[in-house]
Amino acid sequence: MSFAYFPHTDEDIRQMLGRIGVKSLEDLYADVPAEIRYTREFELPDSLSEIELRRKFEELDRKNSRLTVFCGCGAYDHYAPAVIPALTARSEYLTAYTPYQAEISQGTLRYIFEYQSMITELTGMDCTNASMYDGPTAAAEVMLMAMAATRKKKRVLLADTLLPQVREVVETYAKYHGVEIGRIAQKDGNTDLESLCRELESGDVAGALVPSVNRFGIIEDLSGMADALHAAKALLMVYADPSALAVIRTPGEWGADITCGDAQTLGLPLLFGGPYVGYLACRKELVRKLPGRIVGATHDLDGKRAFVLTLQAREQHIRREKANSNICSNQSLMALYVTIYLSLMGPEGLRQVNALSYGGAHELHDKLIATGLFEEVFDRPFLKEFVLKSRIPAATLQQALLREGFLAALETEEGYVSFCVTEKRTREEIDRMLSIIKQLKP
């Protein structure tokens, strides 16, 4: 039975079996006990041709709603220029493996080096790795790093203002790795320095993870945190949206030791949550504690500049159970998305993205308040995302907007409603959404 992905003709199979010295394909499995050979029909659908397959996915696509996105909560609807899919689809990138054979992988190695350079620029840190799975798992790896980098510590602190999915993933890793998790309370929407200092009194804290822009959209003031943590021989770890770092104070400027986050905001589609790409950057003193792949510059036998995976003595394939992390791959292709995006945007483009998002978000915010249906929760600077108290029940509000094709007003754990505006949103969309909201009664 021929099939497009199997090149073997019956004659090929016959000749190859002859060379091996067996009679049939079944004979190749003579060592598999008969009782575990699967001889029944598989409970799978019939094979589809390309035409049928395409039709099937078009039908699946129609079962989803295309919404105008006015929310974030960890996934942001920024614009991805047309150049990105055109270049990332190149099979030389797409169908390559991890660049172990550096001589024929300079394309991958070079863009990862560029990616590392851009991430360190944005975060204000010294070094970074070749990327992580997503923001929350990068945060979990940061927790492992803090434990490995400090002595005789057993706790890591998480700010209450971190996204819930970040806290939950870190807590899961911590539970099985045997790390205690402490919490830092928030005050007026900002991580509370006094609460942090109280937690540090016990002397058993390896580090604290706080957001740069938090789950309320507030740009946090992290003043005094690095000093407090360093005095307690603990690390300041900042969870930051790298897109925002083009304009807001960087983890490096706050005195952070490690920073991480999700770089989905840098040119990646929403795609129901993945693939995204995490990043993890640190001060150079911690470089040998970094998980995952790292690319470095070197030269070849002829003296040509070239790039290679380096500092591999940290990694699982060398250290096995003594490694600090089990990370084996990165999200390489997604790091290419980020690299191309940042190349296109440059410092000015990224500033404009933030300015457009800021302007739109503040206009929406003010117009929502003006309806009289919403109240301010925190009086603090925000960038593109904000929360309000709604006089209309969150579910009612969300459903009404959903019916008209808007995704907005996601509910936080406190019952606030969350909104977000990116450079993709227009004044017309904002006004249309407001006209729907104004028809609702508290």
Add this chain to the structure above:
Amino acid sequence: MKYYDKLIFELSKEGRQGFSLPENTWAQGLEELPDNLKRTKRAALPEVSELDVVRHYTNLSNMNFGVDTGFYPLGSCTMKYNPKINEEIAAMAGFQGIHPLQPVETVQGVLQIYDELDRALSAITGMAKFTLNPFAGAHGELTGLMIMRQYHLQRGDNKRTKVIVPDSAHGTNPASAAVCGLEVVEVKSTPQGTIDVEDLRPLLDDTIAGIMMTNPNTLGLFETEILQIAELVHGCGGLLYYDGANMNPLVGVARPGDMGFDILHLNLHKTFSTPHGGGGPGAGPVGVAAHLTEYLPNPKVVRQEDGRYTIEGNDTAAGRISGFMGNFGVLMRAYAYILRLGRQHVKMVGPLATLNANYIKEELKDCFKLPIEACCKHEFVFDGLKDQSTGITTLDVAKRLLDYGFHAPTIYFPLLFHQAIMIEPTETESKETLDGFIAIMRCIAREALENPEELRSAPHHTPVRRLDETTAAKQPVLTFADLAAS
């Protein structure tokens, strides 16, 4: 073609731009932010035109080698063909714009893909249910071990803190165990390359959480004692974990669930044809037997009786291991591949992969040292050249292959052999491709005797030659800023 040696930063010129954004007509602007919350120094990102970007990354891509470029016999990596239709499906505009927190009634098509892929993977592996949330193979291992620990913890069986790992295992196995807070106990291989049951027996007691196995193992050999091993491990109260990195030869032939495995992960980027992307994104779904489904991590897709799909969580789950629900774009590709295979073609995946591997082994074993004479599965391991009198190493052979237009096999793994060359051809390669590879490998074996210098200094025809890795590690230059300063 001339060697392209630019970095994007080196094309940068102040004031040039590669972006296009709408005019800013909003009333409020960033200048309103308090100074202490603002970045002080502009990020030194490149300033380049759109065409600069397109040419640069096109030129870089020309220095890469993918499955689409040529034969990629990288052992344990299953570099099979990545069908183009799957790329088109994953890029469909509707899916691209779906926010992960959309209410379930607006993503019924997405959730149907999760449910149907779960069922298809369950059918192929003999497991009861999958989580599709893990992002990669190693992430799947970690998730699987969390499920293993959660199972014991929920039963109040707190002593089980050790996991048995064979000496031939992938490096990620012991590393995942350590991250999961488990102590690794190594079990030895027999001279025939499979787990030594007599070495295993005394390790089994009430401190054992389970065993991690790869079957076929990293030597490409089927663990023939698997049923006895399962009985022994279950007998001591432990669970069996299946590392699915080597699932390909069993697809359509045998199911880990029928061998007694309780938990497994699959590498969709290996067995299920999704592209490796230069090191990711992959996907590492984890399947479990019926008695473990409640421990699968949150969130999970549930098919209700009326056919609607919901997203749920439960308290006894092993927690949460991903920001949202895994690499959806990768899951779509894998499901598209399974649908192309269907029940009609799935049975041929394993046998043809195994046929290809054994064919290469038989054709080359007179030139390369075959440490274990057996019928292999999807891959096999040589221990260097048969005649090593000239001192030509496995590294030399691998580098010389690059000159001839092939990717190198996996080398120096598994650690059981000093000169390991691990070859995995996959089922999507034709006899002609294999014959071409075999001819070149024989030619290299001849060169090793006749002209060893040519091999020691190989490769000669690649964009760059062998690299100074020692300097790279001793004086790390990891960013453009480092480079400019060095």
